[in-house]
Amino acid sequence: MTKTNEEQLLAKPNKRKRKDKKSFKTRLASIIMCGPISVWSVLFIILPIILLAFMSFMTKGPLGRVVYKFTFENYAEMFKPVYFTVIKQSLIIALWTTLLTVLLGYPLAAFIANVKKKTSGILTVLMMLPLWVSGLVILYSFVIMLNKTGVINQFLLNLHLIKKPLNLLYNNFAVIVGMIYMFLPFAVLPMFSSIEKLDKGLIEASKDLGAGPVKTFMKVTLPLTSPGIFAAVILTFIPCIGYYMVTDMLGGGTNMMVGNLIYRQFTISRNWPFGAALAMVLAIVIFLMLFIYTKLGGDLDDLGA
């Protein structure tokens, strides 16, 4: 062994010590940075999901108590046709809402992305305003606006445009209007982000090559902004499935959504294990959708994850 090698060998432990010290500092910094959010996530996201999964295999006891006896019955129960109808109804409402929200939101997002930066900022804030107000307050405002003695009917009656009040409340029209209002900001924001990032040179190039506005939109703009559209679909569709306040308050509660069904299990029916099983299935459906989204090239960052 040469001297140089010996020196090198002697130097290694010191280097390792320095490296250890450095890595300890890095780790400490990561703990300080990520520790609180990790603890929060474990306590309020992971643990509740584990608890929910555990409860979904337990048995319902008297007075809503949970009996710790393992069973698959809660999952088997879901295959009853009565629950399929509720799931089907929720999916139909969620699909319509998503479709209309994205169709209305896209032009709005394109408009916001193409105006001056200052105006765009103001419009974005205006777009987000409803998110700062309680959903319940918004829905009550809709009830006040849409009912037979409400603002819209009174306005139309005063202008003699109608002879008797219109039926604007407690129907599918009111549900869809309410749903779109609630979820429009969630759809517009990712689409706006996608449209804003779009390289305008590509649109110019398409025009230069002789493509008309429709062809440019279909061949260039739409494909390049599709991640934003997909993100909008996910962000609208997922909460829509479980969201039952709109159907209850504006639709008159004549149809049950999955959200209602889960809520009833935890309150009126006092069947927590079955409610947990329903919630687990809903969570799995959401995870699957996110999985498909990422597999198709979607970025979870666009969803705020």
Added chain:
Amino acid sequence: MRMKKLLALAMSAVMVLGSLTGCGSSKSSSSGKADSINILVWEGTWSEDAFKDFTKKTGIKVNVSYIDNTDTIISKLVEGNANYDVIDLESAYVKTFVDNDLLAKLDNKSLTNKKNIADGIPAATGDEKMEYTCPDMAPGYTGIVYNKETCPIKITKFSDLADPKLKGQVAMVNSTISLYGAALEALGYKASSKKESEVKEANELLKRIKTNVKAFVGESAVSQLENGECSVALCWDYITLCNDSKDNWDKFAVADIDSDYEMFCQYWSVPASSEKKSAAEKFINYMLEPDALAKCYKENGGAPLLKADVIKSYLPDGYYDNPAIAEYEKLEKKSWCVAVDDDLISLMDTYYTELMGED
């Protein structure tokens, strides 16, 4: 590894802290006399001024929590982390609470104001001797209320709600017991029937009625009736409508049908877990004083629980002119009340899900 240890430590700390949060309670002084009680009561029924008067009189502070459904009480008491000394219990659930040993026996000797209660106020099913409960409000009814000016048909039976002329004009409470109980009664069965065939038949009737229903309401159908969205409603709001405005006295009425209506009553009771039973009973007794109850009626309305000669002088002039008071006295002889249990709720709720799944 260290990260894991840290995480484990943090979690343990939070769990220990969490387990300690339930330890806080309303205090008892060193002499054993309670200086505060926790009560759980229904929204829109009571007067906070009456509670303050009780504090002035006895020195016992009243910490009030409000509920809007019995499920909240059940889950709080069953989970065992509730810390209430007095609860305001719905008649349908008294039997369940008594059977599950969730209530303490009341010392009726200390409830001297019970003598003020009007004759005919019923005891709850499951506590016929009123050992665990004491009425706190006069009975209410789930009736068919209609607008005399806009309702297109004369309603003489429950199934009239399925008349096509009422398309889009009906509002109904979304309580399973109220809905299925009414349908079962209308079909000539017991409102508490657990026979699948009978409940199924009731469900078919409700499905036919549903084609006319514009809205199922959780708490109140007052707005639907007042703003003209619906001309008829199966609801518990007749008295609220009459309290809202004197115009409603001539505008709305309760349909006189061939089957009985659901009656519901509220009862004071003390949870078995309460350590301040004596103070709780003092409170219950105080709330049976005419002055205290009159304050509640002045704020929220309602048929008086106490004998007219005891409370009348404390109420505003003309209080008894409210047609709902006379109507409710009439309904008392024509009503049913069920004691719910898990099986009944489970059976009715399955059919309710089917009913709501129908387009």
